[in-house]
Amino acid sequence: xxxxxxxxxxxxxxxxxxxxxxxxxxxxxxxxxxxxxxxxxxxxxxxxxxxxxxxxxxxxxxxxxxxxxxxxxxxxxxxxxxxxxxxxxxxxxxxxxxxxxxxxxxxxxxxxxxxxxxxxxxxxxxxxxxxxxxxxxxxxxxxxxxxxxxxxxxxxxxxxxxxxxxxxxxxxxxxxxxxxxxxxxxxxxxxxxxxxxxxxxxxxxxxxxxxxxxxxxxxxxxxxxxxxxxxxx
Numbered sequence: 001x002x003x004x005x006x007x008x009x010x011x012x013x014x015x016x017x018x019x020x021x022x023x024x025x026x027x028x029x030x031x032x033x034x035x036x037x038x039x040x041x042x043x044x045x046x047x048x049x050x051x052x053x054x055x056x057x058x059x060x061x062x063x064x065x066x067x068x069x070x071x072x073x074x075x076x077x078x079x080x081x082x083x084x085x086x087x088x089x090x091x092x093x094x095x096x097x098x099x100x101x102x103x104x105x106x107x108x109x110x111x112x113x114x115x116x117x118x119x120x121x122x123x124x125x126x127x128x129x130x131x132x133x134x135x136x137x138x139x140x141x142x143x144x145x146x147x148x149x150x151x152x153x154x155x156x157x158x159x160x161x162x163x164x165x166x167x168x169x170x171x172x173x174x175x176x177x178x179x180x181x182x183x184x185x186x187x188x189x190x191x192x193x194x195x196x197x198x199x200x201x202x203x204x205x206x207x208x209x210x211x212x213x214x215x216x217x218x219x220x221x222x223x224x225x226x227x228x229x230x231x232x233x
Contacts, residue, residue: 022226025082029225031069034058034205041067042207048086048221051207053214060108060135065214068207070104071225076190076199079168081230083161084204086223091155092216095120099209100151101162103172103188105199107131110138113188113199114174116162122150124176126184130191139193144186149178157221163228170199 031049033042041054049069056066084101097119104112111129118124124147130139152158158179165173170190176183190198204225208218 022083022228025225025227027072027074028082028204029071031071031206034068034070034207035066037067042069048219048223049207051216051218051220053216055213056209062109062136063209063211065098065208065210065212068205068209070206071204073106073201073203076105076170076202077168078166078202080166081228082164082166082225083228084164084206084223084225085159085161086206087157087221088151088160088218089155089157089221090151090153090216090218092153092214094214094216095153096210096212096214100124100160100206102205102209103164103202104205105202107197109134109136111140113202114143114172116176118151119146122152123147124151124178124183126174126176126186128188130193131197132193132195133197139191142186143174143188144176144184147176147178147183149181149183151178153216157219 035058037057038054041052043050051067053065054067056064058066097117099115099117101116102112103114110131111127113128115127116124117127125145126143128141128143130141132138161177163175171188173187175185206220206223208216
């Protein structure tokens with residue numbers, strides 16, 4: 001028996017010293033419909049989620065269409081790298097702008113700390129806002145620039161990745177990739193404006209959220225959230 005243990009110990013030590021790979025991000029993979037939706041507008045299928053046009057049942061803001069899911073919230077002092085990924089496909093004849101993913105803090109009105117938008121031409125950008133009061137009292141800002149590549153609207157499946165590096169102080173770096181190519185990179189820092197309302201909790205949201213109501217179907221296949229090693233690129 002001792003001989004067997006002696007043979008196994010180097011293997012156990014070597015495995016323990018290997019860099020850790022992606023790990024399931026736990027509660028960040030537990031999604032629920034955000035604020036409710038029209039019947040049949042958000043469906044959890046065998047291989048993912050399907051989103052269709054719905055009225056917006058959340059309070060506040062000026063957007064009229066929402067079919068979204070959200071995770072449980074977590075403290076803003078979270079540290080570490082988290083990767084959201086999904087194979088998405090959108091079918092619509094309408095060239096309308098919509099939000100696809102966000103890191104929210106529960107505010108009413110104003111863009112959240114991070115909101116990934118798809119423009120009418122298919123290119124993506126990240127909006128953000130400093131909330132300074134009730135309703136739409138906010139200072140709008142951008143994180144990064146416009147994506148080079150475009151989200152298709154003809155049902156073509158594309159691989160979306162959003163890498164978030166939480167710094168433990170209420171800020172984070174972010175990189176958005178499409179089909180393996182980095183499109184947008186930037187950083188969110190907690191506001192220093194004396195009138196700013198500071199975030200206390202964050203949570204992820206995914207789906208279709210738009211100012212105008214339009215017909216579409218979006219499928220999100222094999223969606224998952226994983227934690228990555230600190231040195232993940």
